[in-house]
Amino acid sequence: EIVAAIAGHLSGRRARPLEGVRVLVTAGPTHEPIDPVRYLANRSSGRQGYAVAAAAQALGADTVLVTGPTALAPPDGVETVKVETADEMLAACEAALPADIGIFAAAVADWRVKSRSEEKLKKTAKEATTAFELAENPDILRTIASRKTGRPRLVIGFAAETENVVANATAKLETKGCDWIVANDVSPETGVMGGQENTVHLVTAEGAESWPKLGKDEVARRLVDRIADTLAETGGRAAK
Amino acid sequence: EIVAAIAGHLSGRRARPLEGVRVLVTAGPTHEPIDPVRYLANRSSGRQGYAVAAAAQALGADTVLVTGPTALAPPDGVETVKVETADEMLAACEAALPADIGIFAAAVADWRVKSRSEEKLKKTAKEATTAFELAENPDILRTIASRKTGRPRLVIGFAAETENVVANATAKLETKGCDWIVANDVSPETGVMGGQENTVHLVTAEGAESWPKLGKDEVARRLVDRIADTLAETGGRAAK
Numbered sequence: 258e259i260v261a262a263i264a265g266h267l268s269g270r271r272a273r274p275l276e277g278v279r280v281l282v283t284a285g286p287t288h289e290p291i292d293p294v295r296y297l298a299n300r301s302s303g304r305q306g307y308a309v310a311a312a313a314q315a316l317g318a319d320t321v322l323v324t325g326p327t328a329l330a331p332p333d334g335v336e337t338v339k340v341e342t343a344d345e346m347l348a349a350c351e352a353a354l355p356a357d358i359g360i361f362a363a364a365v366a367d368w369r370v371k372s373r374s375e376e377k378l379k380k381t382a383k384e385a386t387t388a389f390e391l392a393e394n395p396d397i398l399r400t401i402a403s404r405k406t407g408r409p410r411l412v413i414g415f416a417a418e419t420e421n422v423v424a425n426a427t428a429k430l431e432t433k434g435c436d437w438i439v440a441n442d443v444s445p446e447t448g449v450m451g452g453q454e455n456t457v458h459l460v461t462a463e464g465a466e467s468w469p470k471l472g473k474d475e476v477a478r479r480l481v482d483r484i485a486d487t488l489a490e491t492g493g494r495a496a497k
Numbered sequence: 498e499i500v501a502a503i504a505g506h507l508s509g510r511r512a513r514p515l516e517g518v519r520v521l522v523t524a525g526p527t528h529e530p531i532d533p534v535r536y537l538a539n540r541s542s543g544r545q546g547y548a549v550a551a552a553a554q555a556l557g558a559d560t561v562l563v564t565g566p567t568a569l570a571p572p573d574g575v576e577t578v579k580v581e582t583a584d585e586m587l588a589a590c591e592a593a594l595p596a597d598i599g600i601f602a603a604a605v606a607d608w609r610v611k612s613r614s615e616e617k618l619k620k621t622a623k624e625a626t627t628a629f630e631l632a633e634n635p636d637i638l639r640t641i642a643s644r645k646t647g648r649p650r651l652v653i654g655f656a657a658e659t660e661n662v663v664a665n666a667t668a669k670l671e672t673k674g675c676d677w678i679v680a681n682d683v684s685p686e687t688g689v690m691g692g693q694e695n696t697v698h699l700v701t702a703e704g705a706e707s708w709p710k711l712g713k714d715e716v717a718r719r720l721v722d723r724i725a726d727t728l729a730e731t732g733g734r735a736a737k
Contacts, residue, residue, distance in 0.1 A: 291537075293659050293685055294604065300534050328568040364534065367618075368626065377659045377683075380607045380633070388628045419533050419617045443617075445533055 273317025274485035280318040281356040281409065282310040283363035283397065285325035287343045291389060292374040299364035300443075302451045303327030305415070306362030308477035310335045313360075316481050321356070323349045325363055342369065343394035350401060358484060359409035361398040362439075364417060369394055402434040411484065412436050417443040423467075426460045437461050439480065459483070513557025514725035520558040521596040521649065522550040523603035523637065525565035527583045531629060532614040539604035542691045543567030545655070546602030548717035550575045553600075556721050561596070563589045565603055582609065583634035590641060598724060599649035601638040602679075604657060609634055642674040651676050651724065657683040663707075666700045677701045679720065699723070 284306020286299040303324060310322040311332035321336045323346055331337035338349045343365045350359075371390040378386055402412040412435040416426045419442065426440030438460040443449050447456070456470045459480075468479065524546020526539040543564060550562040551572035561576045563586055571577035578589045583605045590599075611630040618626055642652040652675040656666045659682065666680030678700040683689050687696070696710045699720075708719065 294540050294657055294683060294690070295606070296538055296540065297531075298536055298538055300536065366535070377657070378607075386608065386631060388630045390628045391626060417534055417617070443534060450534070 274489065275313060275481065276317035278318045278358060278488065279356045280310075280313040280320045280358045280360065281323070281350060281353050282306055282313065282320065282360045283323045283346060283350065283365075284310065285327040285329075286364050287325045287346055287366045287394075288341050289343065289366045289369035289394070290341075290373050291370045292376065292378045294377050297366055297369065297389075299366050300450050301325070301327075301364035303329050304453070305455060305473045305476065306360075307332055308473045309360055309362055309480060312474070312477035312481040313358075313484075315478075316485055318358075318481075321353045323353060323363070325365075342366075343397065344369075347395045347397045347400060350397060354401075354407045354409075356409045357488075358411045358413070359401055360413045360415075360480075361401070361435075362415045363397070365397055366394055368392065396433070398435060399433045402436075411487065413480075413484075414438050416440040419444045423458050423460060423465045426458065427465065430460060430462065439476075440465075514729065515553060515721065516557035518558045518598060518728065519596045520550075520553040520560045520598045520600065521563070521590060521593050522546055522553065522560065522600045523563045523586060523590065523605075524550065525567040525569075526604045527565045527586055527606045527634075528581050529583065529606045529609035529634070530581075530613050531610045532616065532618045534617050537606055537609065537629075539606050540690050541565070541567075541604035543569050544693070545695060545713045545716065546600075547572055548713045549600055549602055549720060552714070552717035552721040553598075553724075555718075556725055558598075558721075561593045563593060563603070565605075582606075583637065584609075587635045587637045587640060590637060594641075594647050594649070596649045597728075598651045598653070599641055600653045600655075600720075601641070601675075602655045603637070605637055606634055608632065636673070638675060639673045642676075651727065653677040653679065653720075653724075656680040659684045663698050663700060663705045666698065667705065670700060670702065679716075680705075 285303035286301040289297040307329050310320050314320045314335050323338045340346045340349050368391040371392045398414040414433055414435045416429050416438050418425045422440050422442045426438040429438050439457050440460055441455055441457045449455055453472055454470055455473050455476050457468050457476055459466045525543035526541040529537040547569050550560050554560045554575050563578045580586045580589050608631040611632045638654040654673055654675045656669050656678050658665045662680050662682045666678040669678050679697050680700055681695055681697045689695055694710055695713050695716050697708050697716055699706045
């Protein structure tokens, strides 16, 4: 604490620049049940989102973490809400509003199966299952970013891409209606998914900034530092 | 060790009745990739299978555990092979043969998607994804149980059911070609999935025996005790 305060003072920055700021963070995958034993999921360890929540908390923010199923321990002092599906995650996010900052790091499943079975599907049933019909899940980032009332001042999305990372992310700024996108390449050969490191691009209306390969904790610290700087520059009002 | 030896002596049983017996155990779910970030999965913590492997090892067996993705630490002294898909699990099981006993506790996904995408599927693609076409996965239990050569002397399957538990399991003895089925009710209200306890029925050619609700460790101990008894009765040859 003392060291952090001194370091903050020396760097000309308050130690707890997010004091009094409410930050909503989502993390992890969602699991969409097919029947009692099967589900559709996105790969996500939850590490990046948990690190962001911990970093926001460390800068003094009043932080709430809405998380899908992960193997991680909730960060100390962070209000943590556990959910399973995309529908549940959206509901938990809406319940957590109002918030000043919304950071959507969860890997939300885009689809769920259209008709979820209450009993276990039998492989040997007369009408064999040959396909799962899909329904689109709510787009949590877009839903929160496009709220007429109660929109967080700064809405930040995460975009996991496997090709054209910056171009896809830049397009998402518009389609999702968010302020910043943290984009990364999650191609299997990068080892990002499930790993400790991440190579991200911060995409804003001003352009894309590529960060070096960093630990996920360090990516989180840089991101919340940037948020604190932006709030300070805009006198507590985030620029769109 | 000494206490176990005395206890074994008092109960008229050798402390390490599975010494020299090779036991293959499968555990956990399988994850079937849809694209680099999405997958189909079965729910399974892996706890029951890991407990069986540890219990077999404790009775002196030369134990190999083939496991899908779980959050569990491999049991001490057990050779552990990590896999992701059903295809990989079957290959790892075949590579682990010959074995005297095969215990198939994994919750193998019955289906994988027919065409796995190397790039992340886009929700906004022109040809929207509206269904996942499925292909049947190999039936690992039936494949190993029906081997003409190298079949383990005793092949034991696990059957997770949500209705008609014993009837479905009894039918599986025949269709899978295995010797015993450990059947359990995994309906959500039972709390078995992900939980520490299990209520199982041991189904053999002689009929079904319902065990009380027990910790998964105790279910594992009873099961390997039963295996040791059966091997002793049949002079080292398991009865079919």
